[in-house]
Amino acid sequence: MNVDLIPGFLFKMLTEGLPTTMALVALSVSIGFFLAVPTALLRVSHNPAVRVLPYAYIFFFRGTPLLIQIALVYYGLSTLEWIRGSEFLWPILREPFWCAIIALSLNTGAYSGEILRGAIQAIPRGEVEAARAHGMHGWLIVRRILLPRAFQIGLPAYGNEIILMVKGSALTSTITLLDITGVARNLYARYYTPMEAFVTAGVIYLVLVFLLTRLLRWVEGRLSRHLLGPPETELAQDRAS
Amino acid sequence: MLTLKKTATALIAAAGIALGAQAAQAESIKIATEGAFPPFNFIDAAGVPQGFDVDIAHALCAEMKDDCEIVTQDWDGIIPGLLAKKYDAIIASMSITPERQESVLFSNPYYNNQFHFVGPKDKDFDISKEGLKGKTLGAQRATVSAQWIEENLGDTVDLKLYDTAEEAYLDLDAGRVDLLLNDTYPTYDWLKSDAGKNYELKGNSVIDDDVVGIAFRKDETALVDKVNAALKAIIDNGTYAKINEKYFPFSLLN
Numbered sequence: 186m187n188v189d190l191i192p193g194f195l196f197k198m199l200t201e202g203l204p205t206t207m208a209l210v211a212l213s214v215s216i217g218f219f220l221a222v223p224t225a226l227l228r229v230s231h232n233p234a235v236r237v238l239p240y241a242y243i244f245f246f247r248g249t250p251l252l253i254q255i256a257l258v259y260y261g262l263s264t265l266e267w268i269r270g271s272e273f274l275w276p277i278l279r280e281p282f283w284c285a286i287i288a289l290s291l292n293t294g295a296y297s298g299e300i301l302r303g304a305i306q307a308i309p310r311g312e313v314e315a316a317r318a319h320g321m322h323g324w325l326i327v328r329r330i331l332l333p334r335a336f337q338i339g340l341p342a343y344g345n346e347i348i349l350m351v352k353g354s355a356l357t358s359t360i361t362l363l364d365i366t367g368v369a370r371n372l373y374a375r376y377y378t379p380m381e382a383f384v385t386a387g388v389i390y391l392v393l394v395f396l397l398t399r400l401l402r403w404v405e406g407r408l409s410r411h412l413l414g415p416p417e418t419e420l421a422q423d424r425a426s
Numbered sequence: 427m428l429t430l431k432k433t434a435t436a437l438i439a440a441a442g443i444a445l446g447a448q449a450a451q452a453e454s455i456k457i458a459t460e461g462a463f464p465p466f467n468f469i470d471a472a473g474v475p476q477g478f479d480v481d482i483a484h485a486l487c488a489e490m491k492d493d494c495e496i497v498t499q500d501w502d503g504i505i506p507g508l509l510a511k512k513y514d515a516i517i518a519s520m521s522i523t524p525e526r527q528e529s530v531l532f533s534n535p536y537y538n539n540q541f542h543f544v545g546p547k548d549k550d551f552d553i554s555k556e557g558l559k560g561k562t563l564g565a566q567r568a569t570v571s572a573q574w575i576e577e578n579l580g581d582t583v584d585l586k587l588y589d590t591a592e593e594a595y596l597d598l599d600a601g602r603v604d605l606l607l608n609d610t611y612p613t614y615d616w617l618k619s620d621a622g623k624n625y626e627l628k629g630n631s632v633i634d635d636d637v638v639g640i641a642f643r644k645d646e647t648a649l650v651d652k653v654n655a656a657l658k659a660i661i662d663n664g665t666y667a668k669i670n671e672k673y674f675p676f677s678l679l680n
Contacts, residue, residue, distance in 0.1 A: 260593065260596050260597075263596065263597070263600035263602070264596070264599075264600070269600065269601070279600070279601070279602055281602075359589060361564075361586040361587060361588065361597070370567065370587075371567065371587060373568075374567045374568035374572065374587075375573070375576065
């Protein structure tokens, strides 16, 4: 291994690749989240006709490899004449970045929807009943009880999904995007030094995921503050008074 | 009667000596090709190696009056296989490079590689550094073409790199890239296909020093001399031109 190459590689990956990877993950996780909420809510519907739509969506995106989904959006759609001719669609689908965003968002939307569904179903029945007893119903219960509680219950699993997206975004290097992996593959091809290029890229991903887990742990702590109870000293004071 | 018998015996003996002499002269040479680079080398429906490289190999063997056997070997292991004496030569469109010359001995070039830009027939391009400024160019990752663009136009064009030639063709057809830089001869096959019918080679070959040779083990200098002589002979007697014509309407030697 030629260690002298690594600083140059690292610089190129951080300046050229990292911003693309971050933008891909931030955007697709955000869009995916907004897809996940309605997906999960429709999934827990009592009406089978309503349930089937999110079921089909989740079934497709969970059942096929992300690589195939990315290739379908980028290479597949571009072979259709009516898409290439469309003044509205083609300016978006022409760009590898937006193709990647579409594929990644739809993919993470399906997984997150399923995580959120599980979380909603894990909310103790009593909490919803208590809300009803307070005179809340319908959308108000969803807004005040179901979703906040589901986010809290589903957060550890959802954090996992975000981490998977950080690594999944590496697949976009197959559609000419220069994310961290894309830059690494080009450097490897240029200098014939797979170890140097991929070790450097791997370390960047490790640091990225490490920072993300810290952030997620902090958010988890914030959301479950009420479970920790008041600090010991306050408790003692309460008792004393 | 006796004379006749004697004569016959003498004749048979003479023939036997002649045959023996010829057998001693004719070497048996095992030649490897890749079989995955049409139209240069590929395996036909019957499982037999075919293509330009294979035809050249047969022509050389016929010229040298040697027995040849063509075997196929994956690209990754093709030089190690030669060094391990699994076969004696490689005819697989292998470019002569200093790196490869460290481990093998090359014959004289048997064709010259060319690299042309490919673009849509209905658009004109000025193939020069100024003319290509700001254009989006495509090439296959880890190829001579990609390296050439990076080194010569890297700072003035937008370069997209693809894992396979097919993906690059798809994006050219989708209009995501203006031009591709590619090995000319395999591209020529694509241009003949239905998918490539609206495209053509643009300008001249941008690289002209990439030549292809037959690889041997480094100690086989006698065999290399013999092959070089045979190569010159088949070029001079028109056999090479006939094989060339079978695959391409232009000469691979310029």
